[in-house]
Amino acid sequence: MSGAAIALEGVARTFPGGAQAVRPCALVVPQGEILGLLGPSGCGKTTLLRLIAGLERPDPGGRVLFDGRDVTRLPVEARHVGMVFQSYALFPNMTVAGNVGYGLRVRGVRRAEIAARVEEVLALCDASALASRRVDQLSGGQRQRVALARAVAVRPRVLLLDEPLSALDAALRERLRDELATLLRRFAITAVFVTHDQAEALAIADRVAVMRAGRIVQADTPRALYAAPADAWVARFVGGAADLGGVVSDGSLLLPGGRLPAPGPHAPRARFLVRPGGLDLADRSEATLVGAVTRATFLGDRLRVEIDGAAEGALVVDAAPDAAAAPGARVGLRLRPGGLIVVPEAEEAP
Amino acid sequence: MRADDRFTLLAALPLAIFAGAFLLLPLARLIMASGEGPSGWALYGQVLANPRYMRALGQTVAVSGLVSLAALAVATTAALFLVRRRFFGRSVLIGLLTFPLAFPGVVVGFMIILLGGRQGLMNALARDLFDARLVFAYSMTGLFLGYLYFSIPRVLLTVMAAAEKLDPALEEAARSLGAGPVAVLRDVTLPGLAPALVASGAVAFATAMGAFGTAFTLATNIDVLPMVIYTEFTLAANIATAAALSVVLGLVTWALLFLARSFAGAAVAAGG
Structure with a gap:
């Protein structure tokens, strides 16, 4: 494991009172990788990040290793990590430069050296102009950049970010998401960030670990995660896939509204899902699957059509914006290439 | 004039x-009274040159200042503990600590006598x-303890109210940057509490400067300015001097x- 920047071995966290926020889990983050911890709220992703940081102690038996060295017993101030908090937690009694230089100041670095490093890091984060500002004079996006600069100024071994974009409004979030991805790569540092937003995780991370109920259920590259989800829950959570139900017979999936091609071989208890982009509306004469439109929502670049009666549950299909699909109409459906997701039937924890 | 403007007035x-009848009027009368003695306004010069009065003033300022600092030290540590720890009997303890708010100075003095x-x-x-x-009740030590006793709850x-509003992420951020407990307290916690410390310290100081009941209960010869004023006013019937001393105290x-x-404000602004 000495090549890994971060390695977790059997790390779990039970809170006083008995709630187990993180179940025993293993995770390896190679040097220089940007890992996203993705999951719904309450899945334990922030607790896992705090365990890596040293803000929480794992239950006995768990080990946290940085570069192969056991740091389990080290508190956060001795772990040499850089941390970006959800609220950014900038010190209101210091200027931007004071904030960025703080980690160096408490380490006893000489003034001139601090000033030079602060200037360098602020330039790296495109925030040089903010150096003498007070924290309350910064916009949300500026705060995020200063928090990032403060965390990397001490040249940490790993950078940890807790929901770094959630404090921003939606319009800003998308722009800063790409900016953050660029900055993290510019730092060339091992980074772990927590998010509940799958688009954020897929856009920023080299690899995404999906968490559910205290467990890491799948850790993969964004493409692999999207193309081959480990189970139905991951497929639903990442990309909003819907269960089709049905039974397989003769290379076809038989559904209430017809059939879809499903060439085997399949595991005996496989499950079939489809994302909104996996199906397309088709002429009823060519379609093998038919359903009734219950709602059609115009989203500008596409028409989101909800369809009943085709599969066992409701289906959502992203059609071309000019498609004809009025509520009540019966429409034909066609599978797009690679649209069908097949996952093994797995027991789902509550 | 618009109707709502008139209503505001x-x-x-x-x-x-209220301010006119019960604040400004008596205050004006007090200042007038201080000039109505046989020596007129020159009385202020005499008062300021009187070593006994000045010693009493010095002692009042000293004991009030010490009480404020001690109350800040005790109450801040207690507040940080009480805000961060949840334990059995916590609310009872808080209730007990704030109990002295209900006591008049006489009772506090009485308790100090029972103790010391x-x-x-x-x-x-x-x-x-x-x-x-071991007898300390009838001296400045007793007075210090009595004042401290009723300053701590305030x-x-x-x-505590200010400590509850501090963002815990601020301290975690400082720790993640390598700051030890002392540095966190110095750079994050205390600056965050500074406005509350200044405000409550000022209240403690002003209360101690004017407190009378405790001193009166402990001993009639403790030389703090409120006691001197009382003696001049009731025993010596020296109304002009008592009034002048009151003005000086205020x-x-x-x-x-x-x-x-202003010092604390500057320190907060320049902090970091």
Whole structure:
């Protein structure tokens, strides 16, 4: 494991009172990788990040290793990590430069050296102009950049970010998401960030670990995660896939509204899902699957059509914006290439 | 004039009447009275040159200042503990700590005598254990303890309210940057609490400067300025001197608080 920047071995966290926020889990983050911890709220992703940081102690038996060295017993101030908090937690009694230089100041670095490093890091984060500002004079996006600069100024071994974009409004979030991805790569540092937003995780991370109920259920590259989800829950959570139900017979999936091609071989208890982009509306004469439109929502670049009666549950299909699909109409459906997701039937924890 | 403007003015009327009748008028009368003695306004010069008065003023300022600092130290540590730890009996403890708010100075003085007087608990213990004498109730030490006793709850409640509003992520951020407990306290916690510390410290100081009941209960010869004023006024019937001393006490308290506030304000602004 000495090549890994971060390695977790059997790390779990039970809170006083008995709630187990993180179940025993293993995770390896190679040097220089940007890992996203993705999951719904309450899945334990922030607790896992705090365990890596040293803000929480794992239950006995768990080990946290940085570069192969056991740091389990080290508190956060001795772990040499850089941390970006959800609220950014900038010190209101210091200027931007004071904030960025703080980690160096408490380490006893000489003034001139601090000033030079602060200037360098602020330039790296495109925030040089903010150096003498007070924290309350910064916009949300500026705060995020200063928090990032403060965390990397001490040249940490790993950078940890807790929901770094959630404090921003939606319009800003998308722009800063790409900016953050660029900055993290510019730092060339091992980074772990927590998010509940799958688009954020897929856009920023080299690899995404999906968490559910205290467990890491799948850790993969964004493409692999999207193309081959480990189970139905991951497929639903990442990309909003819907269960089709049905039974397989003769290379076809038989559904209430017809059939879809499903060439085997399949595991005996496989499950079939489809994302909104996996199906397309088709002429009823060519379609093998038919359903009734219950709602059609115009989203500008596409028409989101909800369809009943085709599969066992409701289906959502992203059609071309000019498609004809009025509520009540019966429409034909066609599978797009690679649209069908097949996952093994797995027991789902509550 | 628009109707709602008129209403706003009307709403200020009760305060204006109160301030005029019960604040400004007596204050003006007090200042006038200080100039109506045989030596007129030259009395202020005599008062300021009187070594006994000045010693009393110095002692009042000293004991009030020490009480404020001690109350801040005790209450801040207690507040940080009480805000961060949840334990059995916590609310009872908070209730107990704020109990002295309900006591008048006389009762506080009485309790100090029960503790440190000639028949007090401490003296009895010292006599039985070490065959020594331990009496401190009738001195500045007793007064200091009494004032501290009723200053702590005022400071504690204010600082607790402020400590609860501190963002815990700020301290975690400082720790993640390598700051130890002392650095976190110095750079994050105390600057965050500074406004509450200044405000509650000022209240403690002003209260101690003017407190009378405790001193009066402990001993009639403790030289703090409120006691001197009382003696001049009731025993010597020296109304002009008592009035002049009152004005001096008020001005000195106000000036010291003003200095403390602007100093603390500058320190908060320049912090970091």
